[in-house]
Amino acid sequence: MDNDRLLRELTDFLRIPSVSTSPTHNADCRAAGEWVAGELRRLGCREVQFLASGTHPVVWGVGPEVPRAPTLLIYGHYDVQPPDPLDEWTTPPFEPTVRDGKLFARGAADDKGQVFCLLKAIEAGGDRPPVNFRFLIEGEEEYGSRVLFELLRREPERTRADAVLIADMAYIAPRWPAVYTTLRGLCYAEITVRTAKSDLHSGEFGGAAPNAHEELVRLLDRLKTPDGKIHVPGLYSAVRRPAKAELATWRSLPFKESDFLKHRVQAKALTGLKAYSVLERLWALPTFEIHGITGGFTGDGAKTVIPAAATAKVSLRLVPDQKLKTVERQLAAAVKRFAPRYVRASVTFLHGADPATVKVTHPAFALLDQAFREVVGRGTIPARAGGSIPVVPALGRGGAPVILTGIGLPDDRLHAPNEKLDLKQLWDGIRVFRRFYELLGSKGV
Ligand code: BES
């Protein structure tokens, strides 16, 4: 295949600012969906449809019929996270640029570049596909996948397949491809504190009136202590500690806590529960993060005011066997309990996901392992992931194995400035998945 042509095509896809969380980009999300649909048509799909287009359309495709061959469902997402802070990008997020063998753009690794990889691997296999392909490429993954959830509840037969393939993750280290056995879930919420009817002059009232920001900060402070413990009553009771054997295998992975701090986090120290290894903290323990706090005066200059309301966007990551619904109740109860009687505290849930668990014993995993072994010289290591993909539990409900893998690298900077994809990973990836499809078609599962 002509890599220059492929690079031009991927660049066209990445240029579309399909930021799903902000309504100003609705038309761009649609355009990215159209781009995917165009590719599916070029791959000879018998059926290409936009489903559930209440918000951003889910692109559905049915590949050419291949009698007696297995059915492989490919899931991915064409939406991306917001690109800000813009001034930290070396080149603009939606002007894809190659530097030093890496393609820099929002979505390069998460997930447009990887969706592209899976599709081009089909094209690379020639005109007669080895398996029955189904495609489910959505535009709302980064915003909780609400529309796709509803669609799968109404039409669960869409997920009927012999295997589901998702490339939305990374190698655990350069030259170490992986398959993932768990994903964390997510509970995303806004906590709002209101202390008075309206803002007040801080000279006239300061010293005697409650301050919403102060109350909010105190409340947040009670929800997590500096040692990393989350004080949401009941939160840890469903957390299942990984088996000793699994923890032991993590110690042999190419992961060094000191390198993680120095090269990836690039901070002065790591935080969190010191009694657990960093990998256990990232993969098998819940988290509580504050994403941003608004309210009061944050404009240029100075204004002397006591804010009457303040809001924090927060989220918790969930691990097996926690349940989103339970955690929502636990968080709401904790906020109610920690807020003093004279403030009005409320919690609104924006989106969320249950954690996912995948057994990697199905024969399809051995075929992917073989494909990686042949192409990159090492098979897939079972690992866990700290991130979330909301619909994974629903995709597995029909009994098909959900193969969670990817061609990214740990330093791709997902959701952050200067996100990138190493082109070598992409070219290798196309060969890996092409081989995987062939193996699946010839050996079956
Ligand atoms: N591709 C990521 C998920 C991911 C990242 C898995 C790293 C494993 C390792 C996905 O696009 C993502 O970012 N998901 C969101 C989901 C949320 C907004 C509901 C996430 O994890 O924050």
Ligand code: MN
């Ligand atoms: Mn993703």
Ligand code: MN
């Ligand atoms: Mn993402």
